[in-house]
Amino acid sequence: MQKKYGSYLIWLCWLIYACSYIGKINYAANINLIMDYYGVEKAQAGLVSTFFFFAYGIGQVIHGLLCKKYNTRWMIFGSLLVSAVANVTVGVCTNFEIIKYVWLLNGFCMSVLWPTLIRVLTETLAKEEMKKATITMGTTVAVGTFFVYSLSAILVKINFKIIFFIATAIFVVVALVWAQAYPNLVKKIKEESDEETEDVAVQTQEMPKKQSVAKSLILLCAATLGIYGVATNIVKDGLTTWVPTILKEQYKLDDSLSIILTLALPVVSIFGNALAVKVHKKITDFVVQCAVNCAIAGCIIAGVIAGLSLNQFIVTVVGFAIVCLLVSSCNSVITSIFPMFMKGKINSGKMAGILNGCCYLGSTITSYGLGFMADHVGWYPVFWLLFGICIAVCVIACVYSAIKINLKRKEEKTVSQEEIDQQDAC
Secondary structure, X not given: OHHHHHHXXXXXXXXXXXXXXXXXXXXXXXXXXXHHHHOOOHHHHHHHHHHHHHHHHHHHHHHHHHHHHOOHHHHHHHHHHHHHHHHHHHHHOOOHHHHHHHHHHHHHHHOOHHHHXXXXXXXXXXXXXXXXXXXXXXXXXXXXXXXXXXXXXXXXXXOOOHHHHHHHHHHHHHHHHHHHHHHHHHHHHHHHOHHHHHHHHHHHHOXXXXXXXXXXXXXXXXXXXXXXXHHHHHHHHHHHHHHHHHHHHHHOOOHXXXXXXXXXXXXXXXXXXXXXXXXXXXXXXXXXXXXHHHHHHHHHHHHHHHHHHHOOHHHHHHHHHHHHHHHHHHHHHHHHHHHHHOEOOEOHHHHHHHHHHHHHHHHHHHHHHHHHHHHHHOHHHHHHHHHHHHHHHHHHHHHHHHHHHHHHHHHHHHHHHHHHHHHHHO
């Protein structure tokens, strides 16, 4: 029975976070139409997303640190309702200058969700259910993104603002479902697994004093993944936000077709988490796994740049879709797989919040920064920047590996010295 209710809880958390994307990236999905409607340039339009990602990233860190103290039921409920108000405000707003401040508030409220949901799953579920939770939660971003872009493509011929009202309605419904279902599920799970939950709690608190090197390795891995989070989200969200504009400007496609083609990015990204879990069986080091993905992504970006002269938009779409798959896989490793696989060794909710905050620092940079670059120097330098970021990740992996090897050598020397001392004592 515990596994049954555990599965229900996983899918409830999945529903909350997947639906959150409807009210998070609906602005980015319609950025072309928004620029035309309000008569603003790419940098101005991108500034709204920058405000959102800035608040979202800072909020991730804050909520990651504080989520242990939250009343989970009402924090998530309140977050969804405030975001519903923010979305309906943008839907009726006629003054573009106001939107960035509304989206700033939206970003901070939405940042409650990820660290809090990860905390719920790691503290409530049995250890054997964590793999299922990791795989399931890893699909939320891609599914949510796909839904938003699909809906936007349909509404483009009617009125793009409708999507903000749809987000409002969905948030209200989902908030009510959460408030009603969450406490009942947790109660059922705890009733069926009181002894198991106590054992897990003891394991989580116990950290052998002699594992100083292991702690250092975990911190080294977490710090490197934080840097990777910034880098990979510059690439991932840069493409998700600006590919419709790239297709419109480079290949003269209309808004509807540009959005429809951009759907290829979230469609393939749905498999990013499954790819991450499968690859992790072969490459067990989280940092090296991400570096391999970025090395391949860099090669593909270079190929897309070389193919731009052919004026074949399908090459650009397919190339960037594969890149999105690879960096989405990295994103799953950073924000989901690493924090949840480290259950019992770290505070998973706190780590998920901090690492997701790093990811959205990258998103903050990309929304305004890439739009500003495109306005002033065109898209070619933007593509080369994304290529350079992928190469930088590989260089950082080399530095990380050298430090890791050094730490392990110190550990071996310490163990050897302890054995000698024990022999002398005998």
